[in-house]
Amino acid sequence: NAGVTQTPKFRILKIGQSMTLQCTQDMNHNYMYWYRQDPGMGLKLIYYSVGAGITDKGEVPNGYNVSRSTTEDFPLRLELAAPSQTSVYFCASSSERGTEAFFGQGTRLTVV
């Protein structure tokens, strides 16, 4: 029962570096999401996808990019990391609009 798998769990980046957060789900869900959670706050949607080849911006997309070449994978790319991107990142998936989302374990990213 893998569900939604995110890697890495922790990462420290220097300002200006780039990285890709990986997200894979094995539930054949069409909908996938990337959120960030700042300390003591709720979740903010970065990007989402309603199927392979289809992505769209959420509330806070600046500084990030995504792709969805397969149903299973939804990587999040950070270009030119900034301290403001220090956060916990969650990937989630759901089978269709209106159903519950299943979350990965999160990636704790620190930009120094």
Add this chain to the structure above:
Amino acid sequence: ELKVEQNPLFLSMQEGKNYTIYCNYSTTSDRLYWYRQDPGKSLESLFVLLSNGAVKQEGRLMASLDTKARLSTLHITAAVHDLSATYFCAVGSNYQLIWGAGTKLIIKP
């Protein structure tokens, strides 16, 4: 723009007591979700509420939805320490979920 407000944001209570967390939202929506998050952990789905008057219960937790008032409640009955966590509500808006800030619940033995 859809806004979601939870209150209280912090709640400390004794075991055995009852309490209610409120989730208000600003525009019409057809779905509302409650999630639980333990410290340093991921989010776990508790309830999905899809219609006016929906009520769902799981153990000591009961959630309800009043779409006319744009209000959902999460009621805790006879709280136990294991229910200590942060509880989030999230409201559907097109393909997105808009999240409340969360209610940090601490239940003291």
